[in-house]
Amino acid sequence: MASGITLSGVFKRFGATEVIKGIDLAIEPGEFVVLVGPSGCGKSTLLNLVAGLETLTSGDIRIGAQVVNDVPPRDRDIAMVFQSYALYPTKSVRQNITFGMQTRHVPRDRQEAALDEFSRLLQIDGLLDRKPGQLSGGQRQRVAMGRALVRQPEVFLFDEPLSNLDAKLRIEMRTEIKKLHQRLGKTVVYVTHDQIEAMTLASRIAVMDNGHIRQFAQPHEIYEDPVDLFVAGFMGSPPMNMLPGKLARDGTARAVAVEGNGAPPILFPLPGRLAARLDEPDGHEVVLGLRPEAIFAAGTELPGPDRFVFERTVGVVEPTGPDTMLVFAIGPVEAIARVRPGDAPDPGTAFSFEVDMTKAKLFDAASGLALGARTGGR
Amino acid sequence: MRARRISGIVRPRGWTTTALRGLLFAVLGLFCLYYLVPLIVMVSTSLKSLDEIREGTLLSLPQSVTVDAWVKAWDAACVGVRCDGLKPFMWNSIAMAVPAVLLSTALGAVNGYALTKWRFPGADWIFALMLFGAFIPFQVILLPMARTLGLLGLAGTVPGLILVHTVYGLAFTTLFFRNFFIGVSDGILQAARIDGAGFFRIFAGIVLPMSVPAIVVTVIWQFTQIWNDFLFGVAFTVGDSNPVTVALNNVVNTSTGVKEYNVDMAAAILAGLPTMLVYVVAGAWFVRGLSAGAVKG
Numbered sequence: 001m002a003s004g005i006t007l008s009g010v011f012k013r014f015g016a017t018e019v020i021k022g023i024d025l026a027i028e029p030g031e032f033v034v035l036v037g038p039s040g041c042g043k044s045t046l047l048n049l050v051a052g053l054e055t056l057t058s059g060d061i062r063i064g065a066q067v068v069n070d071v072p073p074r075d076r077d078i079a080m081v082f083q084s085y086a087l088y089p090t091k092s093v094r095q096n097i098t099f100g101m102q103t104r105h106v107p108r109d110r111q112e113a114a115l116d117e118f119s120r121l122l123q124i125d126g127l128l129d130r131k132p133g134q135l136s137g138g139q140r141q142r143v144a145m146g147r148a149l150v151r152q153p154e155v156f157l158f159d160e161p162l163s164n165l166d167a168k169l170r171i172e173m174r175t176e177i178k179k180l181h182q183r184l185g186k187t188v189v190y191v192t193h194d195q196i197e198a199m200t201l202a203s204r205i206a207v208m209d210n211g212h213i214r215q216f217a218q219p220h221e222i223y224e225d226p227v228d229l230f231v232a233g234f235m236g237s238p239p240m241n242m243l244p245g246k247l248a249r250d251g252t253a254r255a256v257a258v259e260g261n262g263a264p265p266i267l268f269p270l271p272g273r274l275a276a277r278l279d280e281p282d283g284h285e286v287v288l289g290l291r292p293e294a295i296f297a298a299g300t301e302l303p304g305p306d307r308f309v310f311e312r313t314v315g316v317v318e319p320t321g322p323d324t325m326l327v328f329a330i331g332p333v334e335a336i337a338r339v340r341p342g343d344a345p346d347p348g349t350a351f352s353f354e355v356d357m358t359k360a361k362l363f364d365a366a367s368g369l370a371l372g373a374r375t376g377g378r
Numbered sequence: 379m380r381a382r383r384i385s386g387i388v389r390p391r392g393w394t395t396t397a398l399r400g401l402l403f404a405v406l407g408l409f410c411l412y413y414l415v416p417l418i419v420m421v422s423t424s425l426k427s428l429d430e431i432r433e434g435t436l437l438s439l440p441q442s443v444t445v446d447a448w449v450k451a452w453d454a455a456c457v458g459v460r461c462d463g464l465k466p467f468m469w470n471s472i473a474m475a476v477p478a479v480l481l482s483t484a485l486g487a488v489n490g491y492a493l494t495k496w497r498f499p500g501a502d503w504i505f506a507l508m509l510f511g512a513f514i515p516f517q518v519i520l521l522p523m524a525r526t527l528g529l530l531g532l533a534g535t536v537p538g539l540i541l542v543h544t545v546y547g548l549a550f551t552t553l554f555f556r557n558f559f560i561g562v563s564d565g566i567l568q569a570a571r572i573d574g575a576g577f578f579r580i581f582a583g584i585v586l587p588m589s590v591p592a593i594v595v596t597v598i599w600q601f602t603q604i605w606n607d608f609l610f611g612v613a614f615t616v617g618d619s620n621p622v623t624v625a626l627n628n629v630v631n632t633s634t635g636v637k638e639y640n641v642d643m644a645a646a647i648l649a650g651l652p653t654m655l656v657y658v659v660a661g662a663w664f665v666r667g668l669s670a671g672a673v674k675g
Binding site: 053083087089104 | 563565566568569570571572573574575579583584587588
């Protein structure tokens with residue numbers, strides 16, 4: 001049975017700087033929670049607080065039912081994987097993995113059994129007598145994971161474990177970490193700045209910014225219903241297009257008017273369901289959020305409700321392989337559309353874009369909060 | 379940890395380059411000679427008989443090689459009134475230098491580890507004060523130290539000298555180890571703490587094995603300092619407990635009888651031999667330790 005983790009009213013100050021500004025978080029047993037945010041948002045500090053490598057300024061942290069505020073790391077029943085691997089350079093892989101068991105005086109035969117089981121699981125059983133310096137980055141990462149796994153703790157903490165690997169290896173290891181979690185069913189707290197890692201691994205994501213948690217929800221909800229502009233802009237690659245505009249009417253239906261540069265404004269009609277939840281009057285300043293995949297070449301998708309077609313000159317064409325990104329100016333900003341490679345025009349030509357307005361997000365320009373959100377925001 | 383190959387870098391060609399290179403080697407050769415001549419004179423003089431020294435010049439090589447002077451310096455030269463050669467004093471120096479080097483190095487390692495990896499309030503102040511110790515002229519502390527040794531009942535003894543060298547070596551050894559440990563990743567220590575290891579377990583099991591280069595550098599430095607020390611030796615020991623540096627001075631400065639240059643030279647080389655030996659044995663490590671951390675291995 002894995003343990004849950006509960007954080008209540010957690011603050012952390014380093015001298016006069018407040019790094020963690022009051023965090024409440026309830027992590028269920030067996031959950032895979034990813035803390036994601038830009039560098040300096042406090043995510044690693046929060047993880048160190050859970051590990052006991054930093055001392056709380058105020059608040060409570062519980063692992064299972066026990067308050068661990070004053071419990072040293074060794075007694076917290078946790079294991080941690082570090083970004084730099086933090087392997088012991090003078091010890092062999094075998095000694096690296098068993099060091100924690102040795103300090104805890106685990107009987108020798110149980111050490112051997114655990115070493116055997118997990119080195120085989122991680123496919124490092126052929127490397128046990130090597131030193132970390134003789135291993136590749138991916139192998140070192142596996143050893144670091146092995147060192148954490150053999151302890152068989154209730155909680156695993158990962159601090160950007162894949163950041164130092166090359167792109168291909170990172171995807172492989174990502175899948176392996178997910179498999180391991182499914183197999184072992186332990187609680188995992190995982191810190192990353194990579195939103196794709198967050199989306200692929202997490203059962204729930206906590207998006208952090210500036211010492212606060214902006215949103216804590218399942219990946220699809222974070223992606224589809226971001227609570228504010230920060231979350232919307234952080235998750236997704238290429239990022240969501242943010243078009244500043246004003247609430248307006250198109251006939252009787254509600255719409256968002258996005259000013260062109262001198263050109264007449266484009267009226268994006270809002271879907272009825274979204275419009276019905278809006279209390280704001282016409283003329284209210286808003287930001288219309290459209291993900292690149294919600295804008296595509298006109299007529300290339302099956303027809304659906306709330307589609308809107310407009311024409312723009314394509315500025316830049318960026319093929320990525322499966323999709324091609326079209327960059328075009330709209331109002332004061334540049335927007336990105338994701339089209340099929342076969343539909344891509346030459347740069348500088350006029351092009352008809354179709355928007356799926358059911359996927360549009362609407363934010364208050366002043367507060368940045370989502371408008372008419374289904375979940376009602378925070 | 380191999381040095382990057384630089385022999386393949388393309389250089390300009392031409393007679394000026396060749397001439398400059400020739401000049402470079404000429405200057406280097408001159409400097410080599412400048413440093414080697416005293417040694418050559420010492421070795422060759424120590425292998426001559428007294429008659430030969432009187433007849434020949436300083437630079438002439440020995441006509442008939444004899445090791446009599448070496449044997450006498452080691453076994454029979456008069457140090458003050460005692461005529462047992464340098465041998466007993468050599469043992470004094472070893473009995474003093476080895477424990478003093480080991481103690482000051484070990485304590486310096488613990489200090490450096492605590493100052494960098496188990497930070498406590500005021501750690502920087504303590505380090506600054508210790509560093510200050512490296513700049514105190516040793517003459518300043520002669521009197522207070524003599525008083526302290528007297529109170530401890532260690533005046534004029536080898537253990538007293540060990541204590542003095544250990545205390546005054548700490549400034550340097552702490553500095554060396556602190557600068558080495560500051561480059562050791564904190565992540566390794568965090569991992570070890572999560573693995574359940576404490577202060578000394580991490581020190582002995584993880585940190586110390588990593589710091590072999592720092593240990594070698596510190597040992598060489600401390601051994602050279604302590605072995606070659608004259609001031610503390612002459613101030614804090616008497617007669618039979620003199621280290622070899624003081625004994626050598628007494629051999630050379632004996633004012634009675636004929637001046638035996640060959641014995642003096644042999645004695646001087648004997649007194650300097652252990653430091654040379656340490657350099658040769660650990661020299662490769664010395665260079666490696668000095669540049670450790672400059673390039674990530």
